[in-house]
Amino acid sequence: MLIVTDSLKKKPLAGALVTGENEEEAVFLLEELKKWLPSGVTFMTIDFSARLEAAVNRVFPNVLVQKCVFHAIQLLTRGLIKEFTKIKKEHLLNHIKEWKALRRYTLSLEKGEFTAELSPLQFNDVELAKEIYVKLMYCASLHDPQQIEQTLLSLFSTPLFDNWEGKRVFASKYEAIFAKKNLKYSEKGIKYIVPMIYKGFRAAIREIRKKVEEKKSHFDTVKYLVLMNPVNMKPYHQRKLRKYLKEFPWLRPYRKLLVTFYYQFRLPPEKRVSLSFLSRLISDASHTWLKAAVQTLIENEENVFRYQCVPEKFPKVKFSKSIKVVNESVNKLVNQLHQTQCGMRTLKNIRMKVSNRLNCPIIISPALVEIVK
């Protein structure tokens, strides 16, 4: 469905039920509109659809085209969300996955099940933990209880163990074996001590994994704070953002560029800078959505900021924010209608309901009528 709205009056003028958002269908509606409207069209706001733009240029070649500011911001933030999701997967989700894989690996080894060797580990701390586990297993496999104790004690004093993040948790669990249970290194005691050592190791890696999971949840929050327009931020948003940026300092350049981007929409044309600074957001490894978004914004920069020329070109027109954005509230009404009316199954029904709800005429494209026949 294509809907045309009067940007200044903020009310829908007409709509068309069409086969799709393609150039031919948009031309059909615009041609009808051209015949119907009492005066000419001077300014047209559209989203970033190339098909709509082509149709507008065909029917109204002299009209000033404004690319919707809301869609411009949405384009960039969607690209960044994709980029952040990619980063989260690479650095946090895969990290958590590796910790879980190591836990499963240790359990199956202890049960004596056949286990495939862990695939090359991506994260150094997981690799280090695995090395420590292998050494613990070696110690536990010795026959003499006293020898086990000696080897374990010498392991605990190695730099390898000293550098391990889980050292503190493991040490407290190890001490608890002897303090609480009163166990000793003997033929009988070793049967209880060894499984508890393994358990202690798993408790230590669980603690480390929990920290990564917490970091992941913080990242989920901060990624939306980073994307927020500074104008819409409340003091508690700013406090949270400052706090989390300390945890994720590599997000600062993203935030800085995004704030500059938002700022451009508030600047007068003579002070505005080119959007080419956005290319600093992307690298070869960036998500394709982000690359495409930045490229589209740079290419369409002139059309995105077209609204700035309105006061100069149309001095009699009272400037309204609705000039620079497509009227999405109309789409919202159609969506609500679609949800509450339990599906709109026939053309007649859709036309009747949408036309009455939006209080504007709705026509049907001949191509759609043909398909329905």
Added chain:
Amino acid sequence: MKELKEPEIEVEIREHSDADFFPEKCPNCKERAIKRLTYKIRELQDLGTPLICRRIHYERVYFKCKKCGETFSIEHPLIPVGSTYMLGVIKYAVVRVLKKGDSIRRVTQDLNELHLVNVSQNTVQRWINEHGEKDTISTDLSEEDPPDDFSGFLSLDGTFKSVKVKKNDQKQGP
């Protein structure tokens, strides 16, 4: 604790009669001598509240001209011809479905439960189709009045909605 009594529903009956608008002359011969011939009582439903059920007792009167013997009736200004519902009920349903975007099922439920009007979904559907001019399909805007205060500033946007056909009627629509 005292138990709260379920409040009783009050029935409010209003009476309307064609006799209140007694015709001055015969529509056929324009003679002023007219007599009341017979009558018929019809009950209409009006919008009530959850505790007040509103009914209209309408006396449809037939008159006879003393001169030419013509039997005729008049059109009551408040009572719709042939309907068992007051205009307010129909208007309420039409506005809620077409202007507010509520579903027919929901509006029918509200009419039955909150306004104490006994009405079926099919009847409400019929009202909506009549008032919404369902059968009109146009492929151009020539029949519509152009906007008077067009500013010259337009915004064009598309929204995609998946449209399903009725389960047992594949020929119904897209």
